[in-house]
Amino acid sequence: MSIKSMTVMASVLWASFTPQGFADAVDQVALKAEAVAIVKRFGGALKPQLKQALQSGGPVNAIGVCAVRAPEIAKQLSLETGWQLKRVSLKFRHSKTAMPDKWEEKILRQFDERQSQGELPAEMAYAEVVGDQFRFIKAQGVEAICLTCHGETLDSSVRDALNKHYPDDRAIGYSLGQVRGAFSLSRAL
Ligand code: HEC
Numbered sequence: 144m145s146i147k148s149m150t151v152m153a154s155v156l157w158a159s160f161t162p163q164g165f166a167d168a169v170d171q172v173a174l175k176a177e178a179v180a181i182v183k184r185f186g187g188a189l190k191p192q193l194k195q196a197l198q199s200g201g202p203v204n205a206i207g208v209c210a211v212r213a214p215e216i217a218k219q220l221s222l223e224t225g226w227q228l229k230r231v232s233l234k235f236r237h238s239k240t241a242m243p244d245k246w247e248e249k250i251l252r253q254f255d256e257r258q259s260q261g262e263l264p265a266e267m268a269y270a271e272v273v274g275d276q277f278r279f280i281k282a283q284g285v286e287a288i289c290l291t292c293h294g295e296t297l298d299s300s301v302r303d304a305l306n307k308h309y310p311d312d313r314a315i316g317y318s319l320g321q322v323r324g325a326f327s328l329s330r331a332l
Pocket of ligand 1: 284289
């Protein structure tokens with residue numbers, strides 16, 4: 144366990160010595176569980192559509208599906224749950240939506256560090272109260288299917304389609320098992 148997470152645990156325990164603090168600590172556990180469930184729904188909705196688009200129309204077609212469906216699913220889930228949802232990355236593709244803020248950037252760097260020490264992205268998540276927001280971030284690792292559009296060598300048709308949609312694309316050159324980015328969720332407390 145990292146020193147940081149021990150510090151967080153210690154402060155949660157300390158807070159729980161007062162009745163108000165106890166309520167806060169319990170709420171945070173519930174909020175985290177809610178965030179985990181929403182991320183599951185997000186990924187669970189997106190990945191099958193991506194796979195299907197790849198199979199039925201190839202990668203260039205799937206780029207279009209990813210570009211349209213990912214923000215639609217995020218918006219829908221946000222309306223349903225009241226949480227803000229984003230996908231962010233240190234090497235983002237969609238510069239308007241995926242550029243991390245300071246807090247996200249800090250955690251993404253920690254995720255990269257943890258990955259370089261052998262931890263699996265699928266196991267990396269972090270929750271924190273920041274100002275009046277509860278924030279939750281969960282890493283997304285690079286799997287084989289991702290390499291078609293985020294890998295080191297891309298088919299030229301894929302490269303062209305990406306250049307057209309995302310002239311400032313930075314989300315290439317990844318290899319298996321790296322941290323591609325993260326789901327970032329927040330809600331007002
Ligand atoms: C068919 C091509 C394609 C495949 C395969 C693909 N992606 Fe992407 N990815 C995209 C496109 C296009 C975007 C930009 C979407 C948008 O405009 O919001 C994107 C954006 C993202 C983002 C949001 C952050 C950013 O850089 O904009 C993450 C995170 C991400 N992809 C992860 C993955 C992971 C993990 C996989 C494998 C499970 C994967 N992608 C497979 C095309 C693809």
